Amino acid sequence: MTRKAYTKDEVVLCSYIALYDGALLSEEKISGLEKRSKGSVKMKVQNIAAMxxxxxxxxxxxVSALAGLPAGASGRETDWDLVSEMINIGKSNHWAKCKEIIARAPKQYS
Structure with missing residues (x-):
């Protein structure tokens, strides 16, 4: 079974939780954007934390970093380019991007 890649919007949102906090944003809310399971989104956040x-x-x-790698091995770097952009823009600008994404989302998912 082929996995559906995370969209840029999903990565921006997941990165916010991994970097800062999930009080204003939840895995459940993100899961509704592309109809993913909450568990899948949680693993994406954990993968970003590991990166x-x-x-x-x-x-x-x-946030617990995604585990399961042998000692000394590094994790996957899927979407690192976008995650690193979010690090560079800072918390307030990152949250502004998140609010834009949430505002664009279909109302039943935001």
Whole structure:
């Protein structure tokens, strides 16, 4: 079975949770955008957290990094280019992007 790649909007939202917090944004809310399971979105957030750890960036300590790799092995870097852009724009600009995405979402998912 082929997995559907995460959209740019989903990565921006997942990155916000991994970097900062999930109080204003939840995996459940993100899951509605492309009709993904909440578990899949949670794993994406955890994968982003693992990438941030691998690259030495601070992140949301309430998110567990995706586990399951042998000691010393690094995780996948899927969407790292976009995640690194979100790091560079800062928390307030990142949240502004998230609000734009949520505002564009179909009302039943926002």
């Amino acid at each position: 941030l750890d691998d690259k030495g960036f601070s992140r949301n300590s309430k």
